Amino acid sequence: MLRAMNRWVAGARPRTLPAAIVPVLVGTAAAADGELGAGRGLEAWRFAAALLVALAIQIGTNYANDYSDGVRGTDSNARVGPVRLVGSGLATASAVKRAALVSFGVAALAGLALAIAVTPWLLLVGALSFAAGWLYTGGPRPYGYYGFGELFVFVFFGLVATMGSAYVQEEQLSWLAFGTAIPVGFLATALLVVNNLRDIDSDAVAGKRTLAVRIGDKPTRILYTVLVVAPFVITPIVAGLGGRPLASAALFAVLLARLPVQHVIEGRKGVALIPVLGETGRVQLVFGVAFAGGLFFGS
Numbered sequence: 001m002l003r004a005m006n007r008w009v010a011g012a013r014p015r016t017l018p019a020a021i022v023p024v025l026v027g028t029a030a031a032a033d034g035e036l037g038a039g040r041g042l043e044a045w046r047f048a049a050a051l052l053v054a055l056a057i058q059i060g061t062n063y064a065n066d067y068s069d070g071v072r073g074t075d076s077n078a079r080v081g082p083v084r085l086v087g088s089g090l091a092t093a094s095a096v097k098r099a100a101l102v103s104f105g106v107a108a109l110a111g112l113a114l115a116i117a118v119t120p121w122l123l124l125v126g127a128l129s130f131a132a133g134w135l136y137t138g139g140p141r142p143y144g145y146y147g148f149g150e151l152f153v154f155v156f157f158g159l160v161a162t163m164g165s166a167y168v169q170e171e172q173l174s175w176l177a178f179g180t181a182i183p184v185g186f187l188a189t190a191l192l193v194v195n196n197l198r199d200i201d202s203d204a205v206a207g208k209r210t211l212a213v214r215i216g217d218k219p220t221r222i223l224y225t226v227l228v229v230a231p232f233v234i235t236p237i238v239a240g241l242g243g244r245p246l247a248s249a250a251l252f253a254v255l256l257a258r259l260p261v262q263h264v265i266e267g268r269k270g271v272a273l274i275p276v277l278g279e280t281g282r283v284q285l286v287f288g289v290a291f292a293g294g295l296f297f298g299s
Helices: 002-011 018-030 044-072 093-117 122-134 150-168 175-198 201-205 211-215 217-241 245-265 271-297
Strands: none
Touching: 002 093, 002 122, 002 245, 018 044, 018 150, 018 175, 018 217, 018 271, 044 093, 044 122, 044 150, 093 122, 122 150, 150 175, 175 201, 175 211, 175 271, 201 211, 211 217, 217 245, 217 271, 245 271
């Protein structure tokens, strides 16, 4: 039983979960109302529901990718990344598909509660998010196979998730929420870029034309570096213009960013890039917690 649970936890790809957690933290903190004192008055249940939606969509997307890549035969023995349930034979395709649908169902229920409390338009946002998660590697023309994965990650795990989390609190869009969404989106995209860099050779053989496959090894490494470094340039500007100077506390995470950037620049490949995914996730999580804390207490 424990081994089976461990397989499903591994299949959920916990190292990618900061991409779901950080935008909700930052977006909620950006909605803090200074007149109420350090954000008092924020709806805790809306924060919890938004976090559940984001986590469930991320996990559902991971299972959906596992299922779709598995049935397409993309996950061959040449793949060196984290465990894939279908491709490695640890779970049946139907079981992984069910896990994806259950995860999306959990997100739908939490999202429905938010839609009832805030606006029915959130149902459309949720539907688009589910479609983006499933169609990344699923459907007749998966956009992840054509090099558009990074764009969709930036949009949905950066702009939509961050601004959406702020919106369910404020019930309006703000320039501060938009500004904070940009560095969050860059770091979320960096997770996918290093993942695709690791799989560049096996994806090319399998016919999966990710952005990394399309632009090549060196440009992908440059792109990753830009995506990790840019948030530390943008954040002080957002903090200053937004009247939340304490948000610059996110710069502390630059101490953690040095190592993964160095590993990528040095030319690590394949299995040697697996730890970089975890290192990038830690950068994103520490950055997000410090950014959110500065936004919240500086309000």
